[in-house]
Amino acid sequence: MDSRPISNEQHTMSVLVDNEPGVLARVIGLFSGRGYNIDSLTVSETEHEAHLSRITIVTTGTPMVIEQIKSQLERLVPIHSVNDLTVSGQPMERELALIKVAGKGEKRVEALRLAEAFRAQVIDASTEHFVFEMTGKLNKIEQFVLLMKPLGLVEVARTGIAAIGRGPTRM
Amino acid sequence: MARTMTGAEIVMQALADQGVEHIFGYPGGAVLPIYDALFQQDAVKHILVRHEQGAVHAAEGYARSTGKVGAVLVTSGPGATNAVTGLTDALMDSIPLVCITGQVPTHLIGNDAFQECDTVGITRPCTKHNYLVRDVNDLARVLHEAFYVAKTGRPGPVVVDIPKDVQFAEGSYVGPSNVVHKTYRPKVKGDQEAIRQAVDMIAAAKKPIFYTGGGVINSGPAATQLLREFVRMTGHPITSTLMGLGAFPASDKQWLGMLGMHGTYEANMAMHDCDVMVNVGARFDDRITGRLDAFSPGSAKIHIDIDPSSINKNVRVDLPIIGDAAYVLEELIRVWRARTPQADKEAHGAWWKQIDGWRARNCLDYKPRDDVIMPQLAVQRLYELTKKEDVYITTEVGQHQMWAAQFYRFEEPNRWMTSGGLGTMGYGLPAAVGVQMAHPDALVIDIAGEASVLMTMQEMSTAVQYELPIKIFILNNQYMGMVRQWQELLHGGRYSHSYTEALPDFVKLAEAYQCVGIRAEKPGDLDDAIKEMMSVKKPVLFDCRVHKEANCYPMIPSGEAHNNMLMGDDVSEEELEAAISEEGKVLV
Numbered sequence: 001m002d003s004r005p006i007s008n009e010q011h012t013m014s015v016l017v018d019n020e021p022g023v024l025a026r027v028i029g030l031f032s033g034r035g036y037n038i039d040s041l042t043v044s045e046t047e048h049e050a051h052l053s054r055i056t057i058v059t060t061g062t063p064m065v066i067e068q069i070k071s072q073l074e075r076l077v078p079i080h081s082v083n084d085l086t087v088s089g090q091p092m093e094r095e096l097a098l099i100k101v102a103g104k105g106e107k108r109v110e111a112l113r114l115a116e117a118f119r120a121q122v123i124d125a126s127t128e129h130f131v132f133e134m135t136g137k138l139n140k141i142e143q144f145v146l147l148m149k150p151l152g153l154v155e156v157a158r159t160g161i162a163a164i165g166r167g168p169t170r171m
Numbered sequence: 172m173a174r175t176m177t178g179a180e181i182v183m184q185a186l187a188d189q190g191v192e193h194i195f196g197y198p199g200g201a202v203l204p205i206y207d208a209l210f211q212q213d214a215v216k217h218i219l220v221r222h223e224q225g226a227v228h229a230a231e232g233y234a235r236s237t238g239k240v241g242a243v244l245v246t247s248g249p250g251a252t253n254a255v256t257g258l259t260d261a262l263m264d265s266i267p268l269v270c271i272t273g274q275v276p277t278h279l280i281g282n283d284a285f286q287e288c289d290t291v292g293i294t295r296p297c298t299k300h301n302y303l304v305r306d307v308n309d310l311a312r313v314l315h316e317a318f319y320v321a322k323t324g325r326p327g328p329v330v331v332d333i334p335k336d337v338q339f340a341e342g343s344y345v346g347p348s349n350v351v352h353k354t355y356r357p358k359v360k361g362d363q364e365a366i367r368q369a370v371d372m373i374a375a376a377k378k379p380i381f382y383t384g385g386g387v388i389n390s391g392p393a394a395t396q397l398l399r400e401f402v403r404m405t406g407h408p409i410t411s412t413l414m415g416l417g418a419f420p421a422s423d424k425q426w427l428g429m430l431g432m433h434g435t436y437e438a439n440m441a442m443h444d445c446d447v448m449v450n451v452g453a454r455f456d457d458r459i460t461g462r463l464d465a466f467s468p469g470s471a472k473i474h475i476d477i478d479p480s481s482i483n484k485n486v487r488v489d490l491p492i493i494g495d496a497a498y499v500l501e502e503l504i505r506v507w508r509a510r511t512p513q514a515d516k517e518a519h520g521a522w523w524k525q526i527d528g529w530r531a532r533n534c535l536d537y538k539p540r541d542d543v544i545m546p547q548l549a550v551q552r553l554y555e556l557t558k559k560e561d562v563y564i565t566t567e568v569g570q571h572q573m574w575a576a577q578f579y580r581f582e583e584p585n586r587w588m589t590s591g592g593l594g595t596m597g598y599g600l601p602a603a604v605g606v607q608m609a610h611p612d613a614l615v616i617d618i619a620g621e622a623s624v625l626m627t628m629q630e631m632s633t634a635v636q637y638e639l640p641i642k643i644f645i646l647n648n649q650y651m652g653m654v655r656q657w658q659e660l661l662h663g664g665r666y667s668h669s670y671t672e673a674l675p676d677f678v679k680l681a682e683a684y685q686c687v688g689i690r691a692e693k694p695g696d697l698d699d700a701i702k703e704m705m706s707v708k709k710p711v712l713f714d715c716r717v718h719k720e721a722n723c724y725p726m727i728p729s730g731e732a733h734n735n736m737l738m739g740d741d742v743s744e745e746e747l748e749a750a751i752s753e754e755g756k757v758l759v
Contacts, residue, residue, distance in 0.1 A: 018354060021303070026295060033296050064483055071480035077300040077320060077355045 010039065011066050011086040012093060012163045014171055015055040018078040019045050026076050027055055036061060036069050040095075040160040052080065056163050083171040085163050093163040097141045102129040103152030111151045118144045129154070173343035178307045178333065179208035181344050182271060185314035187214035188347050189269075191242045193233060193608055194218070195226040199246025200286060201273030204338035209244075218608060218637060221629035223250050225601035227257020227328075228627070231266045232602030235588045236563055237609045238391055240322050243270040248286030251332075252293065256595060258328045259297040263592025264414060265389055267326035269317045270298075276336040277305055290332045299327030305334065307342030315350040324357025325478040326389055357477065361494030366502045368490055369449070369473050373503075374512035376447035378522045379407045382430065382459075385414030385591070386452020386476060388584045390496040394418075395584045397500035398451060404507060406519065408526055410438035412453050413576055414591045421580035427526065428535075431459045432727050433573040436534035436736055439725075441526055442467050443733035450474045452496045455485040456592070457758075465732035475499045534725045535577055537739055544694050546571065546646045546717040550578040550618065553644060556701045560614040563606045565589065565599040567623030570652035570723045575618040597626030600643060604630055607639040614642070614705065621647040621674060621714075631684040634710040642704050642711045645677060648719045656722045661756055681712035690714040730755025 017023045024043055031038050040058040045051075059069060066084070073082045085091035099120070101111045108130075115122065115132050118140065124131035134141060138161065145156055165171055176184065182205050186194065195218045198206045209217055220226040223245045230241030241261075245254050251272045261268045275284040291303045300320050302313045310333065317329040373379060381402055387394045395418045402409050402425060409419050410430040419426055428435035430442055442448065448470045453459065455474075460466040466486060474481070474488040475496060482491040492499055537547045550571075564579055565588040566572040572589055581587050588606060590598035599617040607615040617624070624645055634641050646652075654669040678688030687707045691700040691714070704711045724739025728750040737750055 022291060022295070025292070029295055064487070067483055068480060071478075071482070075478065075480050077352075080354050 006062050008060050008062060009066060009086075010058060010060045011084055012091055012161065013057045013059065013070065013073070014083045014085055014163060014165075015057065015073055016080040016171070017053050017055060018080070019051045019053040020078055023053070023078050024055065026078070027057070027073065030072055030076065031059075034072065036065065042160040042162055056161055058161055081171065083165070085165050088165055091163045091165050093137060093161050094135055095138055095141055095161050096133070096135045096159045097145070098123070098157045099132045099134060099145060099148060100129060100154040100156070101132070101148050101152050102154050104128065107151045111148060114144070114147055114151075120144065173345055175341055176344055177204070177208070178310050178338040178340050178342060179204035181307070181310045181342065182314065182333070182338070183208045183212050183215060184344055185311055185347075186242060187212070189240070189315070189318045191215050191240070194242040194244050195220055195229040195233070195605065196244030197223050197226060197246065197250060199250050199273060201247035201275060201335050202244060202250070202271075202338075204335065205244065205271070205273070205333075217244070218604070218633065220601065220604075220633050222627065223253035224256050224597070225604070225627050225630040225633065227254050227261065227268065227270065228595070228598050228601035229605035229608070229630070229633075230268050230270075231257065231261050231264075231598075232565060232588050232605030233609045234266050234268060234605075235602075236585050236606040238585060240318055241266065241268045241605065243268060245270065246273045246286065247275055247290065248288045251288055251290040255293060255297055258294055258330065260590050260593040260595045260598060261328040262297050262299065264590065265326050265385060266328065267321040268328040269314075269321050270328060270330045272330060272332045273338070274303065274332045274334040277334045278336070280334065290330065294330045297328075298330050301330035301332065303332045303334075304337055307337050307340040310337065310342060311345045312350055315345075315347045316352055318347070319350065319352060320355055324355075325386075358479075358493050359477065359495040359498055361475065361492040361499040361502060363502070365490060365492045366499065367506055369492060370503060370506045370510060370512070372447050372471055372473060372490065373405060373407075373449060374507075374510065376407075377515060377518035378444060378446040379405070379449065380441050380445040380447075381407060381409035381449045381451065382411070382442060382453055383409065383415045383418055383451040384412040384453025387415055387418040387496045390452065390477075392584065394452075394495075394497035394500060397497055397504060401500055401504050401507070404504065406514065408441055408523070410434070410442065412456070412459055412591070413589060415453060416576060416587045417581035417584040420582040422582060429576050432461070432729075433577065433723055433725065435577075436532050436725055436738070437526055437529035439727065439733040439736060440529045444525070445470045448472045450476075450488070451500070452476060454481045457485070460485060461727045462730055462732045467733070532738070534736075534738060537721070537724075540718065541694060543718045544691065544697060544715060546574050546648065546721050547578055548694060549644075549646055549697060549715050549717055550574045552697050553616070553618070553701055554579045556698065557614060557616065557705065560705070561610070561612065562586065562614045562616065563588070563610060565602040565606060565615070565617045567599040567617070567619045568594045568596045569620045569623060569654075570656065570721075571618055571620040571646040573653075573723045574646070579618070596623035598623075600624055600627050600641070601630045601633075603641040603643070604633050604637075604639055607634070607641050608637065615640075616642045616644050619643055619645045620652060621645050621649065621677070622651045622671060625675075628680070631681075631686060631710060631712070635685050640708050640710055642713060644704070644713045645715060646717050647674075647677070647714050648717050648721070649674060650719060652721075653723070655720070659722070660728070661751055677712045677714035684710070684712075686710035686712065688712050688714065690716070692716045728755055729758040
């Protein structure tokens with residue numbers, strides 16, 4: 001049977017873990033040790049009472065590698081469940097970005113106008129700069145950042161993707 | 172009922188409650204409270220090794236020959252880092268261990284304290300799981316969990332790192348029965364529908380083969396019995412990985428010998444040509460598959476494994492069954508019996524005829540010599556003279572290991588301890604210490620190479636201290652033989668640093684350790700020398716001087732397919748030159 005790599009796919013996985021020291025290191029160590037890609041990784045405690053955290057990982061690989069990543073994650077002892085959101089249906093994916101733009105005159109006005117069009121919030125400003133807060137899909141943020149480049153883009157901070165499955169049930 | 176005791180006492184109580192009778196270890200500053208508690212009890216016997224790597228390998232040998240969890244106790248810093256090779260070895264070969272490491276007191280963690288290292292950080296990728304216990308009230312639960320995680324599912328090593336202040340602190344003890352794990356739930360029962368499909372596939376096969384591995388041995392004696400029963404019911408051929416030797420008796424006519432890089436011609440050819448492959452507890456390792464895109468191209472593959480991550484990792488399979496080998500085999504037998512499939516006598520007859528043709532190739536043949544001991548002959552004579560004994564074999568890593576696997580024939584499981592996945596030189600001697608500790612009256616032999624055995628030679632001193640009459644049977648060719656063989660095949664015979672110009676006199680070394688040294692230099696000496704070794708009730712270093720440039724055949728050159736084996740009896744210079752492609756050279 002042919003086992004050579006076929007085409008790469010991007011998958012978003014939601015990993016429910018015990019919120020204990022070292023659990024993120026286990027997940028990251030697994031990815032680096034086995035040579036898997038991390039396109040984006042976010043983590044935060046989501047259920048305080050139950051000591052649960054949710055790690056959202058976006059990764060790229062052949063279908064065989066994606067299957068491996070899921071099984072390898074499930075093998076880690078403090079992991080409750082691994083859900084490949086891409087397999088279970090198009091997940092809701094959002095990212096938050098903070099974008100700092102400095103400039104004066106026409107460029108500054110243009111930056112603000114575009115921010116309104118993209119529904120970005122101004123969260124800090126002076127006569128020489130804005131910091132925009134923006135939530136959205138990956139490509140929306142990327143497009144906005146691209147537009148800000150000629151208008152005096154200084155720096156960008158992004159959270160990485162948080163994702164959740166569609167419909168009324170939990171994963 | 173919860174009882175209050177110190178952390179160190181909790182450790183000893185938990186070990187005793189887990190049925191630990193022997194623990195292999197080495198004291199140091201950060202485990203002194205545990206050693207003090209150890210001193211004041213009788214349930215657990217401590218074996219003092221000479222190096223922490225030896226402690227872990229000894230515990231591995233102990234675990235593999237008994238089916239129990241091996242236990243290790245070492246100190247912080249260098250104690251823990253020295254254990255890393257053994258832990259990695261145990262992870263690769265799925266050996267259940269619990270390794271307790273001392274740690275500097277919690278308030279010093281992260282301060283670069285004396286003998287501090289980030290033990291959980293360092294051992295995270297080389298253990299199945301690990302713990303740093305910061306609160307003495309978690310200690311008992313964590314220790315019981317550690318044993319549970321180590322032995323269930325796919326077994327593996329677990330480290331419990333205990334800071335010194337936690338060892339002194341008082342806390343409550345809970346027994347093993349009160350431990351339930353929150354997230355860890357290995358799946359042991361195979362899917363019924365998949366099992367029925369497997370029976371259909373096996374029943375319809377014209378050229379079937381069983382390919383089994385260490386998972387059958389790890390599953391326990393029941394799995395071995397069920398495997399034998401099922402394989403004999405079907406009448407189909409069976410081969411096994413290095414790790415799985417002994418699960419099926421080597422004397423049986425259905426047995427094809429080991430497969431893989433140095434496996435038999437018949438096993439590899441049958442794997443290549445089969446139409447249905449039944450993998451029980453093996454993992455399609457690169458030593459087994461050879462060139463992946465040419466691996467058994469025409470077969471439908473069934474893969475039974477307890478670890479879902481082993482499925483479709485290297486080779487895509489048609490029917491995965493996730494579960495414990497014993498459970499799945501029992502169900503296969505039940506469904507097979509209910510079905511009583513009609514055997515395709517004609518097809519199976521033709522298949523066996525084809526296999527017999529490959530067998531007639533006598534792939535393990537070698538050119539005998541009168542003037543010098545051939546290493547193959549040494550293992551053959553050792554086997555013939557010891558096979559009626561209650562014998563356990565360990566090995567180091569290299570040519571001698573492959574010759575042992577080819578020429579020593581195993582009838583029972585848990586009798587063969589070798590470092591398969593990691594390939595750790597220096598494994599066999601300390602492993603023999605562990606095996607002999609578990610089986611004091613058995614004949615325990617480490618089939619060794621002189622280079623490997625020097626890596627952990629200091630453990631002879633442990634064997635002498637505990638009166639463990641292990642036999643270290645060294646095939647001494649003064650070369651790192653497998654390295655030399657690869658240099659011959661791949662690097663134009665430029666033997667870069669694979670020859671040991673200065674070696675100890677092993678007979679005198681044995682005397683220095685206060686054990687017995689025996690040397691054999693000619694084929695005619697061999698039998699008497701082996702008999703002498705067997706009669707000695709002390710540890711023995713047996714210096715068997717063998718042909719220096721013998722190569723291990725048959726061999727699938729790296730990067731080649733199963734049906735492209737180099738045979739020992741007729742390899743020409745040109746064939747050797749052409750054997751390994753440029754692509755194959757970069758593989759290990």
